Amino acid sequence: MFQRGVRGAITVDSNTKNDIECATIELLSEMINENNIEIENISFVIFTLTKDLTAAFPAKFARENFNFKYVPMMCYNEADIENSITKCLRILISYNTDKKQEEIKHIYLKDAKILRQDLR
Secondary structure (H helix, E strand, O other): OEEEEEEEEEEOOOOOHHHHHHHHHHHHHHHHHHOOOOHHHEEEEEEEEOOOOOOOOHHHHHHHHHOOOOOOEEEEEOOOOOOOOOOEEEEEEEEEEOOOHHHOOOEEEHHHHHOOHHHO
């Protein structure tokens, strides 16, 4: 098995706990399903949020909805780059898999579809 990373991003409708929760669940579900990720193979998960998303920690929703009790997770602010996408939640899952790097399916949803078009 190899240590691989799968990236994902989604824009959040508004800076509310409910919208951040819904976006986290939608993106994580897609990332896990599309890559056939088993929870016990996850090494760690990193969440980043743009500076305009401050209402909730996405890691909390991963613990509550995906049984990530023993998965190490961290939440960070995304770099505040001029003219960059707003209200964006990004996720990096590092996990063990037999897949080759080019077989990993990176997931970009809603307005985040403009990011990393070369990976899709």
